[in-house]
Amino acid sequence: MRHRLYARLHGLVILIFQVSADLGVLRVTNYVTPPLSSDYCLVYNSKWTHLPQTSNNATSYVLKNIIYTELCKNSDVPAGGIKDEAVAVMRGNCTFVEKGRIAQAAGAGAMLIASEDGLVPPSGNQTDYDNITIPVVMIKSRDILDVEKTLGKNVRVQLFSPPVSVFDYSILIIFLIAMFTVSVGGYWSGVPDEDTGGRSLSDSGNSEKKQSDKNVSFTVFTVLIFVAVCCVMLVLLYFFYKYLVYVVIAIFCLASALALYNCLSALVTKITVGRCRFTFRTKVIEVRLLFLATFCIALAVIWAVFRNEERWVWILQNILGIAFCINFIKTLKMPNFKLCVLLLILLLIYDVFFVFITPFFTKNGQSIMIEVAAGPSSDEKTGGDILEVPADTPAPQEKLPVVIRVPRLMNSAQTQCTVMFSLLGFGDMIVPGLLIAYCRRFDVRIDSRIYFISCTLAYAVGMVIAFTVLILTKMGQPALLYLVPFTIITSTVIAWRRGEIKMFWKGSSYEVLESSRKPLLQDDEPPGVISE
Structure with missing residues (x-):
């Protein structure tokens, strides 16, 4: 679980920056x-x-x-x-x-x-x-x-001095990446349930049990521990950034390579050619999957070596990051809507506190979230004017690789002076994505599509509102402030209107309770007779 926890250590904030008019x-x-x-x-x-x-x-x-x-x-x-x-x-x-x-x-x-x-x-x-x-x-x-x-x-x-445009098309690219990630991850999460006829994990047979062994489910206790660990790790990163950043980089390389392999292997195994196999120490290894594993590891290593090459390495980071988020969403399953609400609200409070409240306690007046997300002494963490263009040979600034980064599609003045990025934290996709994934699995159980589609559309609306506020205020925004209310309220309204709110709230535990009831009377026995 360690490689999964750090996804929420920072990055629950959208940062899209204006470059100085000077x-x-x-x-x-x-x-x-x-x-x-x-x-x-x-x-x-x-x-x-x-x-x-x-x-x-x-x-x-x-x-x-x-x-x-x-x-x-x-x-x-x-x-x-x-x-x-x-x-x-x-x-x-x-x-x-x-x-x-x-x-x-x-x-x-x-x-x-x-x-x-x-x-x-x-x-x-x-x-x-x-x-x-x-x-x-x-x-x-x-x-x-x-x-x-x-x-x-x-x-x-x-x-x-060319004018600085208010709207930058990198926002649109960020939006499309986020929608692709939560849609694919959420839909994929429901595929195993769909293959077993929509049965809950508790009611399925041995094949379903094998599938559940590959997944991780939250409980109330693990939700509380998860959020507490996120808070502690974010504070530790703030005070010991120059040491812990390399730990996070190493974890990201391992976790993203594994996630990319899991995502691509699902596609590769659909191909009917190239299924050559060989035996190594009693284990049968498929050649094409061996090449796939090598490719995924090589991609992560290349990113690690060239991670400070601003001009192009963001492409590799985004590929690895998208795979990581998709794999996280489809692997970690929320058992009911109750835990989804608990997790999302706690992380919303966490997000708002570390973005808006912590500036009152830090020496430089900068929020802990943005300080960690963009890296200390980074121009990317400012929402206002750039006060300095880097020297001729600046030392590389290590940054946490838990954000989607897209270069601003800037005018020539900005391009010549510096490379600026629009950032979206992994958590802004993973956390709402867990609710979208639950809606998808619930749809499978009741043979519907309404919950998955409506929650995904609510996520899109929340992202648009977050981007709009960001453009108007020119300040980094905690995206969960907009994503959490839209996704939770939309899902609740749909369940209430369909008369399924109780089942939606309790999830698989509700189904187990209903299915475990045994009749006290047999159909052919008269009242007052209890069968033994």
Whole structure:
């Protein structure tokens, strides 16, 4: 059970982040051999500098590269002058305002301040900057060196800042992934019951008992222990993140590889070809399943090795994560609606507490949930402006791999500066998915589809509401705050309207109680005679 418990340790929060409006694009073009050009990231202070939104409206300047100097005094201005040029200088021991004054006095059209550390918006006294009319922006020194290497010295530059869109289509991808996961996991959970004619686990024969051995069912006690362990582990991760993160990564690799194998083997065994077998120590091994196991392990190992490659490794993490959630939902079965309600409400309280209440107790005012979900010192945990663009060679930031991550489909300024992700915690799929799975199995028992379909649609509506609130508030949201009420209320209303609320509430235990009754009278015996 250990590998299953950590799925709720964090990630019960949707995080979709806006990128600061102070990010822009530096477009560099070789004016001798056009249209050879490249785009680079720049950071500026919108209170000081106004940049056009498109390159069509941006002024073109000849680039004067003098990053060997800091331009902190008038004598630093090159002999040839910098009139009407964009001058690139090194960040140094004088203020941004002092650099801007010297460049403007020399007739420069724009100032590019190169930094070897990180990029922060130029700052200083607003009154001092009022007299500076030229754009002053920050760029990476690495980018200026790359310009000279790839485009040469005869280049012109344009500075502009594309607008940040309110809606990002990565939200739609997250939504589709969540719906696919809970639908497949919930439907698959009911397949064994469907194969046994809808009988409950308690009433089934030996074949059903073998199937139940592969599944795990909750009780009231295990629900309480489960939630308590989640709380303790989340707090431990908050205080000992840099140590425990590697434990979670190792568990994720093992659990996700096993889950992916379970999911794919169900498909592979349907294929009628390639059933070659061999015997190893009295065990019969099927070759195609051996290759499948190797593939699943290799996928998990590749993710572990390249887990900090932001540009593409999220694809592997999502594949492994989806398999993990589907396998969790179809394996761990809730015996009745009563335990579903208990589990979902307790985890809802857990979710809201660690997102909204814990900021009042932490030193930095950040919620424990978001701090753990995005990783300490991560830009992804902020719902507002980015205050700093990473340095040229930032150290990789280890993050808990228990979220679905989809890169924001961003404009060019955001793409050049940093990779931002929309995140959805595994728990936001697993926890409601357990209720959806119970509805599916209950449908099988009563020969219906209404509970599974209605609960899945309620989950979709809850996700849409959560995304809407997130976009409007620009704050990370505890998704269970919306998913739990919609799924529980919808399932309750359906059961009440159909007159099945008692059976739905007690689940298989209700069926056992009804089926265990034995008549006291035989059909052929008169009243008052008790058969022996």
